[in-house]
Amino acid sequence: MSSPFSALARESTVGQPGFNRWLVPPAAIAVHMCIGQVYGFSVFNKPLTLALGTDITKVQFAYQIALMMLGLSAAVFGKWVERSGPRKTMLASLFLFCGGLVLSSLAVRIQSLPLLLFGYGIVGGIGLGLGYISPVSTLVKWFPDRPGMATGMAIMGFGGGALIGSPLAQELMKHFAGEGTTGAGEALLVMAGSYSVFMLFGAFLVRVPAEGWRPEGWVPKAATQAITGASVAVDTAWKTPQFWLLWVVLCMNVSAGIGVLGRAADMCQDMFGVSAAIGAGFTGLLSIFNMGGRFAWSSVSDLTGRKAVYSIYFILGAALYAVLPYAQQTQNKTLFVACTALIISMYGGGFATIPAYLRDLFGSYQVGAIHGRLITAWSVAAVIGPGLINSLFTSRVAGGIPKAEAYNGTFYLMCALLGVGLVSNLLVRPVSERHHLKQP
Amino acid sequence: MKLFLSWLLVALPLGWGVTQSIKKATPLFSQPPAQTAPAPVP
Structure with a gap:
């Protein structure tokens, strides 16, 4: 029974x-x-x-x-x-x-x-x-x-x-x-x-696919430099350099995004002297881009490949952060909103693309468990990201820099974090065959 | 039908959430009210 x-x-x-x-x-x-x-x-x-x-x-x-x-x-x-x-x-x-x-x-x-x-x-x-x-x-x-x-x-x-x-x-x-x-x-x-x-x-x-199931008419591409056809078990995966490089990639991407998201309303008010209602509106707008970016960027990654899309997040993200002080100096609100919205869309995109990146490198066999271990990067970023921003901002304000300009230093710090993420991403190579499972 | 209803069930709350955020974001795009000069004192 x-x-x-x-x-x-x-x-x-x-x-x-x-x-x-x-x-x-x-x-x-x-x-x-x-x-x-x-x-x-x-x-x-x-x-x-x-x-x-x-x-x-x-x-x-x-x-x-x-x-x-x-x-x-x-x-x-x-x-x-x-x-x-x-x-x-x-x-x-x-x-x-x-x-x-x-x-x-x-x-x-x-x-x-x-x-x-x-x-x-x-x-x-x-x-x-x-x-x-x-x-x-x-x-x-x-x-x-x-x-x-x-x-x-x-x-x-x-x-x-x-x-x-x-x-x-x-x-x-x-x-x-x-x-x-x-x-x-x-x-x-x-x-x-x-x-x-x-x-x-x-x-x-919810359902899981039957063993060996494939979408109708879909033929898996032969393993390429970027996508492995093999599977790697979670206990092996987390000991590979690829896992830790991706850990840094996620941690840096999240830390940099939280930099804007966590202080969005205050930032908008301090830099442009707008009201609290407009500051809250700015946060609302960023939330929409955060959500939309998750779907849009991760879908783009199916066409460009995961490494390329993360390189875009880091290079474009750093360039946009570097533009923000200029937007403040010229009091160009439209430029500021456009840049931050794009940054936040890539922050969301980073979260959404990582499972597919893991699947490319380690196969789908235990991708959920590997993803689970990688998510610790998010927890760490949730602590260090706001911590870095807040301490740098507070020390600059204490040093006599006007609030409106005090954020500029934090934007350059975000550029540096994204630079670290870019280097980690570029160092990712296919997982060595000795880690592949023979019979998953 | 099952497919349509399943998607509808998640699309409705998501759509409501997005609408609420757009409403919240509206002040960001609204122009400050134009200052009108006070009427001249006769």
Whole structure:
């Protein structure tokens, strides 16, 4: 007799002949757009500070823990994700991520900061990691002919999650706010319920391809310099120089992007003297480019190759950063907005292209687990990126440089980070044959 | 049909999110109101 959990097993999710692979991207997007809520956590900063009677840095700590746990859990559970299949992993992600939201709501009710840190940060953060890597690895396997475009769609969903999560939370809090309540607890609870429905939809729609499945009429190209036809196991992959070069590539790309994204509203106000509403509008615009760039650039990478597209990110990104001080000196807002929007599109593109780059180098056998370990670069970048920018900016302001000009130094620092990324990218070579699996 | 509905289910919230962001970004492109000179005191 089959167990009630057998429907969750990898074997039960194998797509039958005739299954339309285009059903998998919406399943992946459904999960990613829910967990992408983490990017919109800042809308809870003030309400949670009031509700818990604490200060804002302690509330923000929950977000930082969640991002750290995202990287750690993706790295630790990557092999389990590959073994268990996407359905079981997506459901685990649902329980943990939405469970984290429920615990956060409870934390508001009983006014417990530790419960918020545990619920949103640790429990929810683990859910984030599982939910992030599982659909990506599945899509790479369904779309061997267009892996960049496929992973771009899912990771675009993650970028879109912030666009949905922030206004949704604001609307809900407005609805529930009343005498003695900010509405944050109720909003978190409703979000947990709504996200559960979408994630459940994703988990039951997702399928994995049968062993040896190929898109109709598609013939794999012979292994080239850039794309290996072989597979490399995760335990071997992370010991290769290629893995660490890509780690640096991702870390530098993310650090440089966060430089603008993290301070976008302040930067716009300080450099051009615009109002807070315009600063917020600028952030909104960047979020759209962040989301669109994920799909657009990773699709471009299917045509240009991964190494070429990352070289574009780094060279063009550095050139655009170098133009920003000029935009400030001439008070050219249009130039500033255009450059930063393009920079942020490449920041998103960097996230979305990395799974396809990994698949080119290490094959699709354990690409989810390898991706999971590489994501630790994101966690590190999330700490060092804003840290570098903030400390340099603060020291320049303390040194008497006007706020409007103090950002210029940080832009040149971003150019340097992108330069490091470019060198790492150019050093990437195909993985030595001795690392290839004989029989995956 | 299943394909259409699946895509619709994810496109609707994403579309709503994008619309909200565009709304938020609108002030960035709006011109500051033109200063009108006060009417001359008779």
